[in-house]
Amino acid sequence: MKVTPTAIPDVLIIEPKVFGDARGFFYESFNQKAFNEATGTDHQFVQDNHSRSARGVLRGLHYQIQQPQGKLVRVVRGAVFDVAVDIRKSSPTFGKWVGVELSEENHRQMWVPPGFAHGFLVTSESAEFLYKTTDYYAPEYERCIAWNDPSIGIQWPTDAVPQLSAKDVLGKYLVSAEVFP
Template structure:
């Protein structure tokens, strides 16, 4: 496993070894020690999977209380995956990083607690799989609008725009500067 730091401190790309031959491939998708070796103390309590068609954009989501750390990957297809630092008081507040995840390289992205997360499907279909460090809490579910100009995410073009489908909830999310500061994850609490 090769671990690569991104331009956002704490957000990591995990590059596993993929063993392929004429029969197909084998890849180890999780080992407890990988993140620990990178200095990340994470315990996972929930696994999720979604399937989406080309052009579907999901996000940008976070939890106000009990922020989730996520280890994300694509088991089929390809997505452009994004993490945005929404931790109030963070030196990188409002900055983003994007990575293409697919079923060829099998890279994974570690997104620490306190980051908003979203992705856009760039293949015909994609199965997106992720491990979470805390349980989903609908009462503290929150998000940031995908096209917030202050963040400036450079989503891939998919013919006429960055996305062709998203939920009404995601489309109506507020901009980052419209978030109530008291409801954002706090940098010092998440880092403690």
């Protein structure tokens, strides 16, 4: 497994060793011991989630203000532009974002630690998105930052207005959102 830090060093791109031939491919998508050693973390995952979305759907930017979730995310069908925003007030990268393409072709994964808002935009006809979380979903603590907050300035790879859920339409700008200390 190859681990590459992003412009925000706590957010990591993970590329598994893929063994392929004319028949297809094989790779180990997750191994707790290898993940902890490669990332220098000691997180345990408690929940797996799977979503399917059409082209132009944007999900996010989500986080839980209590029971914060670290997320290990990947795409098994299609492609997305995946984004993490640092919302830890004491961090030198507070309000900064990183984004990367995750696709069924590149097999990349992104580690989004607790203390970050997370979202993605589907760039293929559809995409199936998997994520492991370090804490359980707690809807009472879920919060959303606006996908188009000008103070963050995410450069989403689209000129069209994305398709949003009703709750994502109500996302707050970072300046008025609940954030981590």
